[in-house]
Amino acid sequence: MRYFLHLAYDGTQYHGWQIQPRALTVQQELDRCLSQVLRQPVYSLGSGRTDSGVHASHQVAHFDADVPEGLDLPTLLYRLNRALPRDIRAQVLHPVPDKAHARFDATARTYEYHVRLTPDPFAPNFSLYLDRAPDVAAMNEAAAMLLGTHDFTSFSKVKGSEKHYLCTCYEAGWHEVPGGLVFRIRANRFVRGMVRLIVGTLLTVGRGKLSPQEFGEIFRSLNRVHASGAALANGLFLCRVEYPAELLQNVALPTGLPYFSRV
Amino acid sequence: MRYFLHLAYDGTQYHGWQIQPRALTVQQELDRCLSQVLRQPVYSLGSGRTDSGVHASHQVAHFDADVPEGLDLPTLLYRLNRALPRDIRAQVLHPVPDKAHARFDATARTYEYHVRLTPDPFAPNFSLYLDRAPDVAAMNEAAAMLLGTHDFTSFSKVKGSEKHYLCTCYEAGWHEVPGGLVFRIRANRFVRGMVRLIVGTLLTVGRGKLSPQEFGEIFRSLNRVHASGAALANGLFLCRVEYPAELLQNVALPTGLPYFSRV
Numbered sequence: 001m002r003y004f005l006h007l008a009y010d011g012t013q014y015h016g017w018q019i020q021p022r023a024l025t026v027q028q029e030l031d032r033c034l035s036q037v038l039r040q041p042v043y044s045l046g047s048g049r050t051d052s053g054v055h056a057s058h059q060v061a062h063f064d065a066d067v068p069e070g071l072d073l074p075t076l077l078y079r080l081n082r083a084l085p086r087d088i089r090a091q092v093l094h095p096v097p098d099k100a101h102a103r104f105d106a107t108a109r110t111y112e113y114h115v116r117l118t119p120d121p122f123a124p125n126f127s128l129y130l131d132r133a134p135d136v137a138a139m140n141e142a143a144a145m146l147l148g149t150h151d152f153t154s155f156s157k158v159k160g161s162e163k164h165y166l167c168t169c170y171e172a173g174w175h176e177v178p179g180g181l182v183f184r185i186r187a188n189r190f191v192r193g194m195v196r197l198i199v200g201t202l203l204t205v206g207r208g209k210l211s212p213q214e215f216g217e218i219f220r221s222l223n224r225v226h227a228s229g230a231a232l233a234n235g236l237f238l239c240r241v242e243y244p245a246e247l248l249q250n251v252a253l254p255t256g257l258p259y260f261s262r263v
Numbered sequence: 264m265r266y267f268l269h270l271a272y273d274g275t276q277y278h279g280w281q282i283q284p285r286a287l288t289v290q291q292e293l294d295r296c297l298s299q300v301l302r303q304p305v306y307s308l309g310s311g312r313t314d315s316g317v318h319a320s321h322q323v324a325h326f327d328a329d330v331p332e333g334l335d336l337p338t339l340l341y342r343l344n345r346a347l348p349r350d351i352r353a354q355v356l357h358p359v360p361d362k363a364h365a366r367f368d369a370t371a372r373t374y375e376y377h378v379r380l381t382p383d384p385f386a387p388n389f390s391l392y393l394d395r396a397p398d399v400a401a402m403n404e405a406a407a408m409l410l411g412t413h414d415f416t417s418f419s420k421v422k423g424s425e426k427h428y429l430c431t432c433y434e435a436g437w438h439e440v441p442g443g444l445v446f447r448i449r450a451n452r453f454v455r456g457m458v459r460l461i462v463g464t465l466l467t468v469g470r471g472k473l474s475p476q477e478f479g480e481i482f483r484s485l486n487r488v489h490a491s492g493a494a495l496a497n498g499l500f501l502c503r504v505e506y507p508a509e510l511l512q513n514v515a516l517p518t519g520l521p522y523f524s525r526v
């Protein structure tokens with residue numbers, strides 16, 4: 001039987017989502033704990049990779065397993081959370097059709113980047129602190145250019161192995177929240193490093209070092225050398241992965257996590 | 264000249280506010296950094312002590328110092344934050360009359376206790392996780408008995424050195440917030456261990472192990488052996504210290520910290 005697992009993690013201590021040799025990753029910890037609790041080898045597949053240090057308030061992975069008769073899913077979820085490290089929390093577990101795929105069936109992903117403008121002792125790993133407020137209007141004028149279907153080569157990492165750089169961006173903008181700002185971007189897909197490069201370059205606009213027009217020129221140049229440096233990973237959260245309704249029938253999605261519900 | 268410093272701290276790594284031998288405390292770190300930045304011995308005095316592991320989203324301390332001419336207060340605040348560990352952040356600094364006193368002039372203190380009902384990887388040090396929602400109506404029926412002026416001996420620590428246990432409680436109740444609950448209590452003063460003993464006993468009511476009437480009997484017994492165990496320190500925040508308006512003239516108090524603005 002195939003299952004979807006909805007989970008959240010503090011990515012501070014992990015080398016990202018994806019299993020890799022000689023580095024602790026979220027997927028590795030998840031597979032280890034799923035295998036332990038289900039007493040069979042379990043291999044999960046995520047909706048997408050998150051980079052080293054990036055967090056998720058909503059990530060989705062699928063896996064195939066034989067859940068023993070008499071073990072109900074709430075109990076399995078409880079045992080999984082007992083086994084998992086505290087910085088990875090399983091939220092919701094439900095069966096899906098055999099061909100459902102956490103990556104290929106995802107219709108949209110949303111990321112948030114959190115900026116604090118008040119000195120904040122509580123969120124050093126979950127936000128970027130700026131001691132001067134950036135120009136939100138200018139940043140949003142620039143961010144609006146991202147909407148629609150565009151080639152995002154200018155905001156991609158060199159090492160990306162994507163076949164193409166076309167992404168359809170449904171939402172992109174900065175929102176004022178108590179004590180800070182949140183940038184939210186929703187798109188059908190993201191190429192490697194895209195959100196942090198966009199945020200880094202928008203913050204350059206926010207400091208007045210780049211005009212919204214110049215941001216547009218960089219975006220349209222399709223040349224990755226012009227973007228500003230990537231914003232630090234610690235402010236970035238994958239915060240929603242969307243699927244067709246038929247895969248999530250009767251499933252109450254997790255709500256109420258901080259770093260997700262603020263905007 | 265006397266100054267008020269408004270600050271916030273993650274108390275996880277500290278043995279509380281108050282300086283003590285052979286233990287790292289918030290006051291010790293603050294005095295060390297104030298002395299370093301001002302190049303003179305500085306001794307701060309807080310509005311009250313917070314226990315080991317307890318946080319503050321708003322704490323106030325006063326200190327006397329000669330601030331060199333030409334050093335403006337925003338620059339001093341900036342340098343202080345550069346010197347302080349990241350889990351202590353100075354928010355606002357302003358001069359007060361020579362006789363202003365952070366402890367004796369405080370007219371009210373507010374504490375919040377944060378409970379999470381959603382498995383949350385982001386706040387392990389800032390909340391108590393409960394896997395079953397407590398009975399909020401019963402807890403609030405009990406909490407309402409705390410309002411007014413009462414002897415809080417039943418909810419005090421044995422080691423307390425208070426002259427009396429009378430506190431006037433202006434507000435006490437549980438609030439539902441996304442993914443959890445927050446207990447907020449505001450009073451003119453608190454005796455040692457009071458909030459955590461109240462929260463621990465209210466959560467026993469919330470689990471149905473104690474009725475609101477039995478809570479009232481414990482409260483009126485003036486005997487500290489009946490209360491439930493203290494709730495863990497990590498969910499507790501000192502979140503507002505109030506002073507007469509004339510001490511805070513023209514001062515913009517810090518806002519927008521998480522664990523403060525949610526209710």
